[in-house]
Amino acid sequence: MSDESRPAPAAAARTAVVIPAAGRGVRLGPGAPKALRALGGTPMLIHAVRAMAASRAVSLVVVVAPPDGAAEVKSLLDAHALPDRTDFAVVPGGETRQESVRLGLEALPPGYDIVLVHDAARPLVPVDTVDGVIEAVRDGAVAVVPALPLADTVKQVEPAAVPGEPEPVVATPERARLRAVQTPQGFDRDTLVRAHETVTGDVTDDASMVERLGRTVVVVPGHEEAFKVTRPLDLVLAEAVLARRRLNDGF
Ligand SMILES: Nc1ccn([C@@H]2O[C@H](COP(=O)(O)OP(=O)(O)OP(=O)(O)O)[C@@H](O)[C@H]2O)c(=O)n1
Numbered sequence: 639m640s641d642e643s644r645p646a647p648a649a650a651a652r653t654a655v656v657i658p659a660a661g662r663g664v665r666l667g668p669g670a671p672k673a674l675r676a677l678g679g680t681p682m683l684i685h686a687v688r689a690m691a692a693s694r695a696v697s698l699v700v701v702v703a704p705p706d707g708a709a710e711v712k713s714l715l716d717a718h719a720l721p722d723r724t725d726f727a728v729v730p731g732g733e734t735r736q737e738s739v740r741l742g743l744e745a746l747p748p749g750y751d752i753v754l755v756h757d758a759a760r761p762l763v764p765v766d767t768v769d770g771v772i773e774a775v776r777d778g779a780v781a782v783v784p785a786l787p788l789a790d791t792v793k794q795v796e797p798a799a800v801p802g803e804p805e806p807v808v809a810t811p812e813r814a815r816l817r818a819v820q821t822p823q824g825f826d827r828d829t830l831v832r833a834h835e836t837v838t839g840d841v842t843d844d845a846s847m848v849e850r851l852g853r854t855v856v857v858v859p860g861h862e863e864a865f866k867v868t869r870p871l872d873l874v875l876a877e878a879v880l881a882r883r884r885l886n887d888g889f
């Protein structure tokens with residue numbers, strides 16, 4: 639079925655979220671798996687779960703835990719206050735983000751027509767961004783990514799033949815047409831499942847798998863606070879954003 643002929647899901651279509659949280663966090667440095675590290679005294683994963691459950695449209699959250707950490711993640715979810723209206727499940731993840739997302743998708747029960755995929759490593763995404771993605775899928779898009787314009791100019795390079803040597807620039811893409819893509823990414827469930835069943839090779843996000851199916855992916859506004867905690871400085875920024883929120887909220 640083409641994008642044009644796909645009927646928009648009913649406004650009542652149920653939405654589930656898969657949270658890949660099985661990464662090590664190598665770029666963040668030594669320590670516990672990244673999703674379990676503390677942000678403002680609470681594991682990053684719990685912030686991400688709360689950010690998804692903050693949307694009234696979300697009725698199920700499936701967390702994809704580090705392969706040997708499913709029991710620990712279950713205990714964490716039990717130990718933290720989470721909304722009653724949302725169901726939670728935990729499954730063990732895989733070697734790559736792609737594999738972890740696939741394992742999360744396989745754990746989804748029937749009855750959820752819209753699926754979001756959200757990095758545990760983006761703990762501070764605001765609920766308006768989550769709702770904006772869901773609304774765009776409800777309006778008929780098969781794949782939706784939140785994204786921001788770039789502040790830096792981007793160069794395409796020829797990787798250096800010898801590591802450490804200067805890399806020759808081969809092109810400067812027009813910045814006005816580039817976007818930095820975040821999560822949650824939102825999908826028509828059948829389309830995302832097909833993408834994970836058929837697309838092979840290295841990809842860094844789920845929407846690019848849908849692109850490879852030849853389907854249209856659309857962009858909605860992302861948010862500065864939906865940044866990914868990847869390197870140590872990102873954790874400093876996340877702590878500052880959280881402290882500002884707590885000050886503004888008066889707790
Ligand atoms: N095998 C993997 C690898 C990554 N992820 C998840 O995918 C998200 C985005 O990945 P990234 O920020 O790259 O996390 P890590 O893989 O943990 O980071 P690094 O590459 O620095 O090790 C994270 O929530 C991470 O837990 C996952 O579920 N399973």
Ligand SMILES: C[C@](O)(CO)[C@H](O)COP(=O)(O)O
Nearest residue numbers: 735757819820821842843866
């Ligand atoms: C999915 C993602 O967060 C979109 O920006 C990103 O591609 C994940 O990349 P990473 O290599 O796992 O950090």
